[in-house]
Amino acid sequence: GAVVSQHPSWVICKSGTSVKIECRSLDFQATTMFWYRQFPKQSLMLMATSNEGSKATYEQGVEKDKFLINHASLTLSTLTVTSAHPEDSSFYICSATDRAAPDLWPQHFGDGTRLSIL
Amino acid sequence: QKEVEQNSGPLSVPEGAIASLNCTYSDRGSQSFFWYRQYSGKSPELIMFIYSNGDKEDGRFTAQLNKASQYVSLLIRDSQPSDSATYLCAVNILGRGYSSASKIIFGSGTRLSIRP
Numbered sequence: 001g002a003v004v005s006q007h008p009s010w011v012i013c014k015s016g017t018s019v020k021i022e023c024r025s026l027d028f029q030a031t032t033m034f035w036y037r038q039f040p041k042q043s044l045m046l047m048a049t050s051n052e053g054s055k056a057t058y059e060q061g062v063e064k065d066k067f068l069i070n071h072a073s074l075t076l077s078t079l080t081v082t083s084a085h086p087e088d089s090s091f092y093i094c095s096a097t098d099r100a101a102p103d104l105w106p107q108h109f110g111d112g113t114r115l116s117i118l
Numbered sequence: 119q120k121e122v123e124q125n126s127g128p129l130s131v132p133e134g135a136i137a138s139l140n141c142t143y144s145d146r147g148s149q150s151f152f153w154y155r156q157y158s159g160k161s162p163e164l165i166m167f168i169y170s171n172g173d174k175e176d177g178r179f180t181a182q183l184n185k186a187s188q189y190v191s192l193l194i195r196d197s198q199p200s201d202s203a204t205y206l207c208a209v210n211i212l213g214r215g216y217s218s219a220s221k222i223i224f225g226s227g228t229r230l231s232i233r234p
Contacts, residue, residue: 034222043206043226044162093161106152107208107222109161 002028004096006110014118015086021079021113023094030096033077034107035069038091050077084117091115121145122209124225133234137194141207141225144188150210151183151190155203156227162206166192197232204229 003026011019023033032051036044048069050056056069068080077096081088091114095107123142131137139153150169154162166181168174168190174181180193190209194201207225 036224044224046221046223049221091159106164106167108164112161114159 002096002098002108004030004094004108004110006094006113008113009111010114010116012116012118013084016083017117019081019084019115021081021092021094021115023077023079023096023110025075025096025098025108028096028098028108029074030077030098031074033071033094033096035067035077035079036093036095038093038112044093047079081115084115086117089115089117120225121211121223122207122225124205124207124228126226127229128231129228130231130233131197133197133199133232135197137197137201137230137232139192139194139205139207139228139230141190141192141209142188143190143207143209145209145211146185146188147212148209149212150222151181152208152222153179153181153190153192154206154208154224155201156206157203165205194230199232199234202230202232 005024005026035047037047038044046059047062048056048058050069050071052071052074058064066082071077091112093112095109121144152167153165155165156162166179168181168183171183171185178195182191204227206227208222211223
Protein backbone atom coordinates (compact mmCIF):
# COMPACT_ATOMS: atom_id res chain seq x y z
CA GLY A 1 0.00 0.00 0.00
CA ALA A 2 0.88 3.67 -0.23
CA VAL A 3 3.44 4.72 2.34
CA VAL A 4 4.04 8.22 3.63
CA SER A 5 7.13 8.82 5.71
CA GLN A 6 7.17 11.76 8.10
CA HIS A 7 10.01 12.85 10.30
CA PRO A 8 11.08 13.68 12.81
CA SER A 9 8.55 11.79 14.90
CA TRP A 10 9.08 14.10 17.84
CA VAL A 11 10.87 17.34 18.54
CA ILE A 12 11.57 19.20 21.75
CA CYS A 13 13.12 22.62 21.39
CA LYS A 14 13.38 26.05 22.94
CA SER A 15 11.02 28.90 22.24
CA GLY A 16 12.12 30.94 19.24
CA THR A 17 13.58 27.99 17.36
CA SER A 18 12.46 27.15 13.83
CA VAL A 19 11.55 23.53 13.20
CA LYS A 20 11.32 21.75 9.84
CA ILE A 21 9.13 18.68 9.34
CA GLU A 22 9.47 16.50 6.25
CA CYS A 23 6.79 14.44 4.55
CA ARG A 24 7.72 11.97 1.81
CA SER A 25 5.63 9.65 -0.32
CA LEU A 26 7.78 6.54 -0.67
CA ASP A 27 6.08 4.46 -3.35
CA PHE A 28 3.82 6.87 -5.19
CA GLN A 29 3.79 10.35 -6.62
CA ALA A 30 1.78 12.76 -4.52
CA THR A 31 0.01 15.47 -6.46
CA THR A 32 -1.28 17.01 -3.30
CA MET A 33 -0.09 16.92 0.27
CA PHE A 34 -1.97 18.18 3.27
CA TRP A 35 -0.75 19.44 6.62
CA TYR A 36 -2.87 19.02 9.72
CA ARG A 37 -2.52 19.98 13.33
CA GLN A 38 -4.16 18.10 16.16
CA PHE A 39 -4.37 19.30 19.74
CA PRO A 40 -5.04 16.77 22.53
CA LYS A 41 -8.50 15.20 22.35
CA GLN A 42 -9.42 17.29 19.32
CA SER A 43 -9.84 16.37 15.70
CA LEU A 44 -7.48 17.06 12.83
CA MET A 45 -7.53 20.66 11.70
CA LEU A 46 -6.41 21.27 8.13
CA MET A 47 -3.69 23.92 8.05
CA ALA A 48 -2.83 24.02 4.38
CA THR A 49 -2.99 22.19 1.07
CA SER A 50 0.25 21.84 -0.82
CA ASN A 51 0.46 21.21 -4.56
CA GLU A 52 3.74 20.33 -6.23
CA GLY A 53 5.35 23.32 -7.89
CA SER A 54 2.89 25.92 -6.65
CA LYS A 55 2.19 27.95 -3.54
CA ALA A 56 0.35 26.30 -0.70
CA THR A 57 -3.26 27.18 0.03
CA TYR A 58 -3.68 28.06 3.69
CA GLU A 59 -6.83 27.71 5.73
CA GLN A 60 -8.37 30.72 7.34
CA GLY A 61 -6.57 31.70 10.50
CA VAL A 62 -3.31 29.93 9.68
CA GLU A 63 -0.36 32.32 9.44
CA LYS A 64 1.47 31.87 6.15
CA ASP A 65 4.63 33.53 7.42
CA LYS A 66 4.78 31.34 10.48
CA PHE A 67 4.05 27.98 8.85
CA LEU A 68 6.14 27.82 5.70
CA ILE A 69 5.27 25.04 3.29
CA ASN A 70 7.39 23.89 0.39
CA HIS A 71 6.39 21.17 -2.08
CA ALA A 72 9.34 21.08 -4.45
CA SER A 73 8.82 17.59 -5.84
CA LEU A 74 6.10 15.00 -6.27
CA THR A 75 7.44 13.05 -3.32
CA LEU A 76 8.44 15.68 -0.78
CA SER A 77 6.72 18.44 1.14
CA THR A 78 8.12 20.30 4.14
CA LEU A 79 6.52 22.35 6.88
CA THR A 80 8.69 24.82 8.75
CA VAL A 81 7.37 26.29 11.97
CA THR A 82 9.26 29.55 12.28
CA SER A 83 10.08 31.09 15.66
CA ALA A 84 8.06 28.46 17.46
CA HIS A 85 6.41 29.27 20.76
CA PRO A 86 4.79 27.05 23.41
CA GLU A 87 1.34 27.56 21.89
CA ASP A 88 2.63 25.91 18.70
CA SER A 89 3.16 22.67 20.60
CA SER A 90 0.93 20.10 18.93
CA PHE A 91 0.80 16.92 16.87
CA TYR A 92 1.47 17.77 13.22
CA ILE A 93 0.43 15.23 10.61
CA CYS A 94 0.94 15.22 6.87
CA SER A 95 -0.99 13.26 4.30
CA ALA A 96 -0.78 12.70 0.57
CA THR A 97 -2.99 11.61 -2.29
CA ASP A 98 -1.79 9.31 -5.05
CA ARG A 99 -1.33 11.04 -8.40
CA ALA A 100 -2.20 7.80 -10.16
CA ALA A 101 -5.65 7.80 -8.64
CA PRO A 102 -6.72 11.42 -8.34
CA ASP A 103 -10.41 10.59 -8.35
CA LEU A 104 -10.19 8.14 -5.49
CA TRP A 105 -9.04 10.67 -2.95
CA PRO A 106 -8.10 8.51 0.05
CA GLN A 107 -5.38 10.24 1.95
CA HIS A 108 -2.38 8.32 3.18
CA PHE A 109 -1.06 9.67 6.46
CA GLY A 110 2.40 9.98 7.84
CA ASP A 111 3.02 8.89 11.43
CA GLY A 112 2.93 12.47 12.69
CA THR A 113 5.38 14.73 14.47
CA ARG A 114 4.88 15.61 18.11
CA LEU A 115 6.27 19.10 18.62
CA SER A 116 6.96 20.41 22.12
CA ILE A 117 8.21 23.94 22.56
CA LEU A 118 9.68 24.78 25.95
CA GLN B 119 -23.30 24.49 10.98
CA LYS B 120 -20.15 22.43 10.98
CA GLU B 121 -19.16 20.94 7.65
CA VAL B 122 -18.85 17.43 9.09
CA GLU B 123 -20.60 16.44 12.31
CA GLN B 124 -20.19 13.41 14.50
CA ASN B 125 -21.35 12.47 17.96
CA SER B 126 -18.27 12.71 20.16
CA GLY B 127 -19.26 9.75 22.32
CA PRO B 128 -17.94 7.85 24.07
CA LEU B 129 -19.95 5.04 22.54
CA SER B 130 -19.73 1.89 24.64
CA VAL B 131 -20.55 -1.43 22.98
CA PRO B 132 -20.21 -4.96 24.38
CA GLU B 133 -17.74 -7.28 22.72
CA GLY B 134 -19.32 -9.19 19.85
CA ALA B 135 -22.08 -6.64 19.27
CA ILE B 136 -22.52 -4.25 16.36
CA ALA B 137 -21.12 -0.75 16.74
CA SER B 138 -22.87 1.95 14.71
CA LEU B 139 -21.13 5.24 14.01
CA ASN B 140 -22.87 8.14 12.30
CA CYS B 141 -21.84 11.25 10.43
CA THR B 142 -23.64 14.08 8.66
CA TYR B 143 -22.19 16.62 6.25
CA SER B 144 -23.31 19.98 4.95
CA ASP B 145 -21.94 20.21 1.39
CA ARG B 146 -24.40 18.59 -1.01
CA GLY B 147 -21.76 18.48 -3.71
CA SER B 148 -19.49 16.18 -1.71
CA GLN B 149 -18.70 12.99 -3.56
CA SER B 150 -16.14 11.11 -1.49
CA PHE B 151 -16.54 9.88 2.07
CA PHE B 152 -14.03 8.20 4.33
CA TRP B 153 -13.82 6.53 7.70
CA TYR B 154 -10.54 6.60 9.58
CA ARG B 155 -9.60 4.96 12.85
CA GLN B 156 -7.20 6.75 15.18
CA TYR B 157 -5.59 5.27 18.24
CA SER B 158 -4.39 7.64 20.92
CA GLY B 159 -1.15 9.34 19.91
CA LYS B 160 -1.15 7.80 16.44
CA SER B 161 -2.02 8.96 12.95
CA PRO B 162 -5.38 8.13 11.36
CA GLU B 163 -5.66 4.84 9.53
CA LEU B 164 -8.05 4.48 6.58
CA ILE B 165 -10.81 1.94 7.27
CA MET B 166 -13.28 2.44 4.44
CA PHE B 167 -14.18 4.83 1.67
CA ILE B 168 -17.43 5.10 -0.25
CA TYR B 169 -18.61 7.15 -3.22
CA SER B 170 -21.99 5.69 -4.19
CA ASN B 171 -25.28 5.58 -2.36
CA GLY B 172 -25.92 2.32 -0.55
CA ASP B 173 -23.76 -0.09 1.38
CA LYS B 174 -20.15 -1.12 0.96
CA GLU B 175 -18.84 -4.06 2.93
CA ASP B 176 -15.28 -4.99 3.78
CA GLY B 177 -14.86 -7.76 6.31
CA ARG B 178 -16.46 -6.73 9.59
CA PHE B 179 -16.96 -3.17 8.38
CA THR B 180 -19.86 -1.77 6.38
CA ALA B 181 -20.07 1.83 5.21
CA GLN B 182 -23.46 3.24 4.33
CA LEU B 183 -24.06 6.39 2.31
CA ASN B 184 -27.25 8.34 1.76
CA LYS B 185 -26.53 11.46 -0.27
CA ALA B 186 -30.14 12.67 -0.19
CA SER B 187 -29.98 12.79 3.61
CA GLN B 188 -26.32 13.84 3.63
CA TYR B 189 -25.57 10.99 5.96
CA VAL B 190 -22.81 8.40 6.12
CA SER B 191 -22.37 5.66 8.69
CA LEU B 192 -19.98 2.89 9.66
CA LEU B 193 -21.08 -0.43 11.12
CA ILE B 194 -18.60 -2.67 12.87
CA ARG B 195 -19.82 -6.23 13.32
CA ASP B 196 -18.52 -8.64 15.96
CA SER B 197 -16.84 -5.76 17.80
CA GLN B 198 -13.49 -6.56 19.38
CA PRO B 199 -11.62 -4.76 22.18
CA SER B 200 -9.00 -3.82 19.57
CA ASP B 201 -11.68 -1.79 17.79
CA SER B 202 -11.65 0.67 20.72
CA ALA B 203 -10.42 3.91 19.18
CA THR B 204 -11.62 7.24 17.85
CA TYR B 205 -13.35 7.00 14.49
CA LEU B 206 -13.09 9.99 12.20
CA CYS B 207 -15.52 10.68 9.41
CA ALA B 208 -13.99 12.64 6.52
CA VAL B 209 -15.69 14.26 3.56
CA ASN B 210 -14.35 15.67 0.32
CA ILE B 211 -15.41 19.32 0.17
CA LEU B 212 -15.36 20.79 -3.31
CA GLY B 213 -13.40 23.94 -3.93
CA ARG B 214 -15.17 27.24 -4.33
CA GLY B 215 -13.93 29.33 -7.20
CA TYR B 216 -10.92 29.23 -9.45
CA SER B 217 -8.16 29.19 -6.90
CA SER B 218 -9.75 26.98 -4.30
CA ALA B 219 -8.89 23.31 -4.40
CA SER B 220 -10.95 20.45 -3.08
CA LYS B 221 -10.02 19.30 0.36
CA ILE B 222 -10.88 16.71 2.93
CA ILE B 223 -12.57 17.89 6.11
CA PHE B 224 -12.64 15.73 9.20
CA GLY B 225 -15.36 15.47 11.79
CA SER B 226 -14.45 15.75 15.44
CA GLY B 227 -14.49 11.97 15.83
CA THR B 228 -16.45 9.46 17.88
CA ARG B 229 -14.72 7.62 20.69
CA LEU B 230 -15.68 3.96 20.64
CA SER B 231 -15.11 1.68 23.60
CA ILE B 232 -15.65 -2.06 23.32
CA ARG B 233 -16.19 -3.60 26.73
CA PRO B 234 -15.24 -7.27 27.23
